[in-house]
Amino acid sequence: MSAERPSLPPVRLNSEAELARDALAAPLFVRAVRLARWAGPDTRVGAGGELVDAQLPAAAEHLGLPADEDGAAYASEAWRLAVDTGLLDVTDPEEEDAEGTVSAGENLGLLTAGSPQDVLSIWLDGLDAVHADATAPVLDDFTDLVGEDGSIDFDALDWDPEAEAEFLDGVLGNLYLLTLADNGAGEGPVPLPALAASMIVPDDMGEPTDDILEQVSEAMMRLDDQFRLLEPIGIVEYRPVDEALMVEEGEASVDAVGGDEDDVTRYGMVKLTPLGLYGVRARMLEAGVDAPAVGDLAGKGADALLDGIVHYPESAARAEVKLWLAGYADGAVS
Structure with a gap:
C-alpha cells in the first residue's frame, strides 16, 4: 500500500556543514558569541541574567556599536541570546539585592570543538528565543500595567501568547510553502502585503472589504516589526516597509498595492534564507507537521x-x- 501524500512538498536543504557556517555568520549570533567570549569574572548580571546597565556601554563598545541607546539595546539583545543559548552560565546572587556572575557555558566550546549538528542545535535554541521575543507584547508604558499593590495586570495586555506564536508560525509556514512552490521557482522575495493577506483574506473572497484591508495593514505592521527581529538571527532576508508610507496611526495603507514592482517593494519584501528553510522545517517537525526533505x-x-x-x-x-x-x-x- 502506498504511503499517504505528505502535507508539504520535499525541501532541498544545504548540507549541515553549510548550514552551520550560515548559523555562525548570523549577525545576532556573532554578537552573542563575541560577548560570551568577552565576559569575565568582573562581569555582573541582574537577577534575570541580564547584563547590568553600567556594563552595557562597554559591551556595546566591544561589539563596535555606537555609544547610544541603540548600541546598548543591541548589546543587551546579544547578551540575552548568549544566555538563552547556553553560551554563558549565570550564577544567581546569594543575597536578594546583590548582583550575579557569569562564566563560559558548555555550548560556547561546542561552537569550535563540536559538530555541525551541535552548532545547529544551539542556533535553533537561539531561533526559539528570538521567535519568543518577536511574539512578545509591545509595551508603550509598562507603568500602566502595575497596580497599586505592585502586581502586574497581565489581562490588560490583551495578549494571547499562543495565538501570537501561532500567527507568526502560520506566516513562516506560508513563506516556506511559497519558497518551495513550482519546484523552487518561488524562491524570490515575497511582498509583505501578500504574506499578510494570506493569513487574513478568506480564500473565497473576491474584492477585499475595507475592514479586511485594515486588518491586512495591521498585520503588515506587526510582521514588519517581527521580521526586523528575525532577520539578524539569519532566518530571512528582509527589506522593511518604507517609513515614508507610514500614516499617523502607525500603519501602512495597502490601497496602493498592486502598482508596479518598485511600488510593491516599498511595502516590505521578505525571503527565507537556506538557514531559514532549515529552521522553519525544524519548528514544523517539532510541532508534528509532515515536512519531508x-x-x-x-x-x-x-x-x-x-x-x-x-x-x-x-x-x-x-x-x-x-x-x-x-x-x-x-x-x-x-
Whole structure:
C-alpha cells in the first residue's frame, strides 16, 4: 500500500556543514558569541541574567556599536541570546539585592570543538528565543500595567501568547510553502502585503472589504516589526516597509498595492534564507507537521523509496533516487 501524500512538498536543504557556517555568520549570533567570549569574572548580571546597565556601554563598545541607546539595546539583545543559548552560565546572587556572575557555558566550546549538528542545535535554541521575543507584547508604558499593590495586570495586555506564536508560525509556514512552490521557482522575495493577506483574506473572497484591508495593514505592521527581529538571527532576508508610507496611526495603507514592482517593494519584501528553510522545517517537525526533505529516504528499503517519492515533484524524486542509489552503492541500504 502506498504511503499517504505528505502535507508539504520535499525541501532541498544545504548540507549541515553549510548550514552551520550560515548559523555562525548570523549577525545576532556573532554578537552573542563575541560577548560570551568577552565576559569575565568582573562581569555582573541582574537577577534575570541580564547584563547590568553600567556594563552595557562597554559591551556595546566591544561589539563596535555606537555609544547610544541603540548600541546598548543591541548589546543587551546579544547578551540575552548568549544566555538563552547556553553560551554563558549565570550564577544567581546569594543575597536578594546583590548582583550575579557569569562564566563560559558548555555550548560556547561546542561552537569550535563540536559538530555541525551541535552548532545547529544551539542556533535553533537561539531561533526559539528570538521567535519568543518577536511574539512578545509591545509595551508603550509598562507603568500602566502595575497596580497599586505592585502586581502586574497581565489581562490588560490583551495578549494571547499562543495565538501570537501561532500567527507568526502560520506566516513562516506560508513563506516556506511559497519558497518551495513550482519546484523552487518561488524562491524570490515575497511582498509583505501578500504574506499578510494570506493569513487574513478568506480564500473565497473576491474584492477585499475595507475592514479586511485594515486588518491586512495591521498585520503588515506587526510582521514588519517581527521580521526586523528575525532577520539578524539569519532566518530571512528582509527589506522593511518604507517609513515614508507610514500614516499617523502607525500603519501602512495597502490601497496602493498592486502598482508596479518598485511600488510593491516599498511595502516590505521578505525571503527565507537556506538557514531559514532549515529552521522553519525544524519548528514544523517539532510541532508534528509532515515536512519531508530530499534525502530522508536514503538508507531505507526500496519499498519505502518507491512509496515515498510517488507524490514528489519530478526534480525532487530524481534527487531522492540519486541519493538513495549513492547510499546503496556504499552499502548503507540493506
